[in-house]
Amino acid sequence: MRYDDGKDCFIYIQHEHGVIENGSLELITKAKELLSDTEENVVAVLLGTLDQNTHDTLADYGADAIIVCEHPDVSAYDCLNHAAVLTEIIETHHPKSFLFPGTVRGRELAPRISARVHTGLTADATRIELDNDEGQTHSLAITRPAFGGNLFATIITPDHVPQMATIRPGVFEMKKVNTPYAKRIDHTTDVELKSPIEIEAIIPKENDNASIADAKLIVSAGRGVKDCLDMVQHVAKTLNAELGASRALVDDGVVAKLSQVGQTGSTVRPLLYMACGISGALQHTAGMDKSETIIAINNDPAAPIFDVADLGIIGDAKEILTHLMRRLDVSNTP
Ligand SMILES: Cc1cc2nc3c(=O)[nH]c(=O)nc-3n(C[C@H](O)[C@H](O)[C@H](O)COP(=O)(O)OP(=O)(O)OC[C@H]3O[C@@H](n4cnc5c(N)ncnc54)[C@H](O)[C@@H]3O)c2cc1C
Known part of the structure; x- marks a missing residue:
C-alpha cells in the first residue's frame, strides 16, 4: 500500500485502572503538533472501557477522535x-x-501487529518529524539510536502503511491543547478472540524504579559518588525522589539498569534533577537536559554537567551531601 492509501495518525492508548500512561499522552501531543497544519487527525485508540474522565483527558491533550473497543475480552490487557x-x-x-x-x-504489541499488516516498524525511536519529500506528503521520518547509540538512524517506510513506531517515553513533552470535541468511534470486533492466556489476577508491582521516566524528583549518581552511594540513596529517599544513575555506575554493576538515564537509558524530565558526581557526557545529558531544574555537584569546575545545570555546586560530593543530609534530616524533624 502507498502512503496515499492511508489517513490520520493513530496512537495506542495504554491505560490501567482509568490511568493513562504518560507515553501515550506524549505521543498525542507530538502528533498534534506535527499535523497542526494538515487535514490529518490525531486518533486515540483505546481497548477497554472509555469513561468520561478518560475521554476528556484524551481530548485535553489533543485527540480529534477516539476509537474504542469495549469487548469484554480486551478490557484487561492480553x-x-x-x-x-x-x-x-x-x-x-x-x-x-x-x-x-x-x-x-508497546514493544510487545507493535511488532506483532506490524508483521500481521506487512509494514515496517521503527523501534525505540527518539525523534519524529514530517518528511515532506515530493510524493510523501505528511509521511514520518522517525529517528532512533543505532549501533549501541553511536549513530542516529532516520527511518522512513516509503512503500507501506501504516508507518509504525514505538517511541521512548519521556522524549516528548505532554501538553494540554483542549481540543473542544473528540469524536467517539465505537469499534465492534468480528475477530474470534481465542487467546490461550488466562488472567487470574492483576497484581500491581512494587515500586522497582521502573517509573523513573515519570518521576518528578530524581537524585542521580555518577562514578564520582561510587564510594558514597549510600549517601545519595539516603538523600533520594528523604526527598521521596527516584534514584537515577549514569551508565558508568550501571556498567560497574552498582546500580540497576532501570535507573540509567541517558541515550541508552531512560529519558527523563523531572521538576528537579540532582546530578551527583556525574561528568555530564553528551550521552547522559541527552536523557536529562529537559529537566525543569538541574542541580549539579562536581569537584571539577570544568565538568560539562555545569553547562546544563541551573545551579552548580563545585566541591567534594561527600562533603556537600553530608551538609545536605544534615539540613534535610533537621527539616524532617517534627
Ligand atoms: C554509545 C554510548 C551510549 C552511552 N549511553 C549512556 C547513557 O545512556 N547514560 C550515561 O550516563 N552514559 C552513557 N554513555 C557513557 C558516557 O559517555 C559516559 O562515559 C558516562 O556518562 C560517564 O559517567 P559518569 O559521569 O558517572 O563518570 P565519569 O565520566 O567518570 O565522571 C565522574 C565525574 O565525577 C566527578 N567526581 C569525581 N570525584 C568526585 C567527588 N569526590 N565529588 C564530586 N565530583 C566528583 C568527576 O569530576 C567527574 O566529572 C554512553 C556511551 C556510549 C559510547
Missing part, C-alpha cells in the same frame, strides 16, 4: 487479543501512521 483487535482496526480504518509508547506493552 497481548494476543489486543494485537488481533488492533490489526482489525488498522484493516478497517487504514491509518497513515500508528504510534505506540515504547513501554514493555
Whole structure:
C-alpha cells in the first residue's frame, strides 16, 4: 500500500485502572503538533472501557477522535487479543501512521501487529518529524539510536502503511491543547478472540524504579559518588525522589539498569534533577537536559554537567551531601 492509501495518525492508548500512561499522552501531543497544519487527525485508540474522565483527558491533550473497543475480552490487557483487535482496526480504518509508547506493552504489541499488516516498524525511536519529500506528503521520518547509540538512524517506510513506531517515553513533552470535541468511534470486533492466556489476577508491582521516566524528583549518581552511594540513596529517599544513575555506575554493576538515564537509558524530565558526581557526557545529558531544574555537584569546575545545570555546586560530593543530609534530616524533624 502507498502512503496515499492511508489517513490520520493513530496512537495506542495504554491505560490501567482509568490511568493513562504518560507515553501515550506524549505521543498525542507530538502528533498534534506535527499535523497542526494538515487535514490529518490525531486518533486515540483505546481497548477497554472509555469513561468520561478518560475521554476528556484524551481530548485535553489533543485527540480529534477516539476509537474504542469495549469487548469484554480486551478490557484487561492480553497481548494476543489486543494485537488481533488492533490489526482489525488498522484493516478497517487504514491509518497513515500508528504510534505506540515504547513501554514493555508497546514493544510487545507493535511488532506483532506490524508483521500481521506487512509494514515496517521503527523501534525505540527518539525523534519524529514530517518528511515532506515530493510524493510523501505528511509521511514520518522517525529517528532512533543505532549501533549501541553511536549513530542516529532516520527511518522512513516509503512503500507501506501504516508507518509504525514505538517511541521512548519521556522524549516528548505532554501538553494540554483542549481540543473542544473528540469524536467517539465505537469499534465492534468480528475477530474470534481465542487467546490461550488466562488472567487470574492483576497484581500491581512494587515500586522497582521502573517509573523513573515519570518521576518528578530524581537524585542521580555518577562514578564520582561510587564510594558514597549510600549517601545519595539516603538523600533520594528523604526527598521521596527516584534514584537515577549514569551508565558508568550501571556498567560497574552498582546500580540497576532501570535507573540509567541517558541515550541508552531512560529519558527523563523531572521538576528537579540532582546530578551527583556525574561528568555530564553528551550521552547522559541527552536523557536529562529537559529537566525543569538541574542541580549539579562536581569537584571539577570544568565538568560539562555545569553547562546544563541551573545551579552548580563545585566541591567534594561527600562533603556537600553530608551538609545536605544534615539540613534535610533537621527539616524532617517534627
Ligand atoms: C554509545 C554510548 C551510549 C552511552 N549511553 C549512556 C547513557 O545512556 N547514560 C550515561 O550516563 N552514559 C552513557 N554513555 C557513557 C558516557 O559517555 C559516559 O562515559 C558516562 O556518562 C560517564 O559517567 P559518569 O559521569 O558517572 O563518570 P565519569 O565520566 O567518570 O565522571 C565522574 C565525574 O565525577 C566527578 N567526581 C569525581 N570525584 C568526585 C567527588 N569526590 N565529588 C564530586 N565530583 C566528583 C568527576 O569530576 C567527574 O566529572 C554512553 C556511551 C556510549 C559510547
